[in-house]
Amino acid sequence: MIRFLLRKALGLVGVLLAISLVVYAVFYLAPGDPAQLACGEKCSPAQVLQVRERLGLDAPVHLQYAHFLQGIVAGRDFSAGTGLLHCPAPCLGVSYRSGEQVTDMIAARLPVTASLALGAMVIWLVLGVGTGLLSALRRGRLGERLLTALTLAGTAVPVFVIGLVLLIVLCAQLRWLPFPSYTPLTEDPQQWFWGLLLPWFSLALIESAKYARLTRSAVLETLAEDHIRTFRAYGVGERRLVTRHALRGALTPVIALTALDLGTMFGSAVLTESLFGLPGLGKLLVTSVGLIDLPTVVGLTLVTGFCVVLANVVADVLYAVTDRRVVLT
Amino acid sequence: MAPRETRAGEARAAAPAAGGRQVWRRLLARRTVRAAGLVVVLLVLTAAAAPLLTAVEGQDPTSYHNDLLDSAAGGVPTGSFGGVSAEHWLGVEPGTGRDVFARLVHGARISLLVAVGATLVQVAIGVLLGLAAGLGSRLLDQLIGNTTEVMLALPSLVFAISLMAVVPTDFSRPLLLTLVIGLLGWAGTSRLVRAQTLSLKQLDHVAAARLAGATRWRIARRELLPALAAPVLTYAAVLLPTNVVSEAGLSFLGVGVKPPTSSWGQMLSGATTWFRADPMYVLLPSALLFATVLAFTVLGDAVRTELDPRAASRLRVGTTGGPGGPGTTGEAAA
């Protein structure tokens, strides 16, 4: 187990390095002068030169990358106007636009995205696993066909479509829900909850369709396995067969997928956040992209990439913990 | 010694479901499949005949009609349901007054072209790299494997957004979208093809072909590629609707197709501004997007159940199987 984790950690670092290299290469070699971008359209050549020096953009690309890495590991200093700006370790650079540290910008938005992702997860698990189990048990009946059709439709809707429709119907027309907004949990839990309810549901409805299908097929698959026949032949009741044996088989893939989805969510919440105007990582990304604020974009890509890779490792571990047949090596 | 036990199972998995014609017939026998097929055919026809249809309506997707907008209300179309009239069958766009019907049918072109193009790119790269990894040397396998790993870990939406932003705007946006979605999404196919190739390689009929003295190329062509067609097709059918959504998502965020070109996602990018004043304008592209993706998903799902015998039996078990069913019927029928 420890060896497995060590190896995974090593792989994680490797993948992140690769991602950072790709990101760096793509964005910094892309057409357009970063210094010009940082300075703005109306800068004079002299000003651009100054900015270039200040941001260390005059160094060769590989040195720039080295500095970038150094910043992440040990922090680095930027000359900001008159004095030095110290950017402590994990330093992802400084925004061209606001001069803020990217790390701080991301840290400020993280709670929003985390609230969104975690809340949605609770709903999609309850909704998805419940629906999947129900449709597995009532297989062949009318209600089950309806559920299957619904979940198929659910996997098909883009989140911004369902979000928009819910927004129009529930908030604008019926006025059952307040328009989505973000209030920190620490400030006002009640407002936090109500403000996020619609985004949660928009995300969760789509995700739960996936989980319903997964649960259904895993339960049915397990029910068709030989060991279920064994327990049936020993007089074990149907309900117990499902709750104790079949559901246990579905648990492993559901848990592993949850970990993966949660990790991916930090990057893919961008659609939900832009739609509902929530100030999370995704919103920051869209804004930064619009402003062509490269350090922020690179930083966000790395951080969301880190979440995905970490989720992969967690999913692997959870897989092994819940399914003892898997040996981690 | 170790791999022996699993062979029989894999052989069953690799066995063909039936001839292509039979699969067609079974697919067409399903009502949902026929309905979904109809939707797709209509869409393709609409997209192909987009200029013709707009000519019939007498409009084009790019002309402004400021006279149809209520400037006092901030640019909302005058008239009910977003300005529906005999000239503008589905009303006009708020803010610009461009014809919604014309933009929708032209948008269908972009959505379909980008999705199909991206799927082709993904499948082509995936099959090529997957085969190379499965058949090539260990070093090559490792190299491709690691690359795939990185691609899977890449936060693709974030990366796509950033990529779309840094490429200069004079590059054709639909083409760029196709390339970005295609280049970021091949990892799954490559993994699938590699795994399939590896398990196929284990099968005895491949060993027999080697013993017959067949070259590596002949083995790939005769023994492996035909068996890969079904799983790859199935996977592509699942990728297609995902790509429709990806295109719409990027355009929705304002980094994909940009006006005056229209796509459904692009039309929705104004949604957050207009959904209260002009819900019709928001609902139309939403409905089309939904119908398209649903139709593709239904088809993909049907293709998968028909071509993947394991998935099929898994789903069928629910209605006919049961205690002692599979094992004993198997023996009786054998």
Added chain:
Amino acid sequence: MSPEPLVQVRDLVVDFPVGDGHLRAVDGVGFTLEAGQALGIVGESGSGKSTVASALLGLHRGTGARTGGSVLVAGVDAVTAEGEELRRLRGGSAAMVFQDPLSALDPYHAVGDQIAEVVRVHRPVSRRAARARAVEVLDRVGIADPARRSRSRPHEFSGGMRQRVLIAMALACEPRLLVADEPTTALDVTVQAQILDLLHELRTETGAGLVLVTHDLGVVAGSVDRVLVMKDGRAVEHGPVADVLGAPREPYTRALLSAVPRIDAPAAPGQGTGPGEVLLEATDLRREFATRGGLTRRTAPVTAVDGVSLTVRAGETLGIVGESGSGKTTLGRMLVRLLEPTGGRLHYRGRDIGALGERELRPLRRELQMVFQDPVASLNPRRTIGESVADPLRVAGERDERRIRARVGELLERVGLDADWYHRYPHEFSGGQRQRVGIARALAPGPRLIVCDEPVSALDVTTQAHVVALLGELQRDLGLALVFVAHDLAVVRQVSDRVAVMRAGRIVEQGDADTVYDSPQHPYTKGLLAAVPVLDPVEATARRHARLAAAGA
């Protein structure tokens, strides 16, 4: 003693739904079984024997199958019983021991918990008492340190031990009837003997009845009192085991019996030709497998073949026999160079082929062919059998389509198939026919040596006999050298001139077939031979006593 027999089956009919209609799997079978007696149901695949076994517990209920007739088990009719009564029957008064012990247990729960679950279904006892009962029965079936092992999951047991766990589960509620469905099919011969001995012992001890379903006549000989022979859903012959096996009345039974290879009958293969020149010579051949590849992880490699030396001469048959995991398949694949040896030398007609690359091997390939075990996997399902057989000809450069057709037709006829079947696909054929296609393909390039890897282990006993006969015939006619790899000692004896016994990657004994079988030197060979089931019930019982005495000593 009791007026009512334990099991009374009358006119049992089972129909399975197939497409629009029904398929009759069991057609009017009837038998009775007294408490403490054992009945063997034997038949080939598709005979309906397992279906009868399932019907004893009413397992066809709710599957869409139609069941007719009456099946009285301990006073309950399994055809009509409902609810609580049916539940009491299943596991309470009758218990099933399933085949394939890996998939028959839930992989996620400890075996002790699984047995305890069954106990609690039938008895109003506490969780703790049920666990205690589980440990008790695990101990009874010979699981060492049962309290600790009861907390292990199924995959932590070996195949034989898992089968014991399943038997323990069956014993948990002291049923009056045990139904064992092919309980030893997946097991090695030595383990099979242990399991059969255990079943026998339990029956005499508890007085329960036993229904033993198997395809292997040798298995029933020493284990049951009466035998029911089934074919196509009907009972062909039914009587005391000594009568049915010793003096069968029905032609089908006789055919079945004569098809069973005898371990004690010295066969006379390969006479006349005599051993020719040395074709293949292996010296200290080794093969290791890296358990898991990768740059960052290195684990100790597993040695599958560990220093094997042997020679194969033209026109002779070398049998290689061993249990699962002995490395015999790996060895066979190395001999035709499907696998590269990691050590030692391999000479073919004086030339070292052990380290040749694929390109250099290609011209030699046609002389070294192979027949594979699995008749399903060894033919490409997407190509016609004619194309598969023609492949070696085309690869060798033959372009004339007419000549290819003629040659393939000839080959198909040579192995007993119809030349017109060129355009048929593998799924249209039975297992035995597919194996014949495989043989035709191996013959196509005109080889000097064929390695047969378990060529008949997936086939029914009558089909098995036909294929073995075909191989022998081909060898005589064409002067081929055969290497016959198998786990079945009797089959190997039937075909081989010389035999090598493998265990854990090494050859423990090799020599003349008659010498090895009649006076084995190595204790492992002796154990193997002692474990082989024999058809004579008296002899089988004697062997059981000998085994028990040896174990007790």
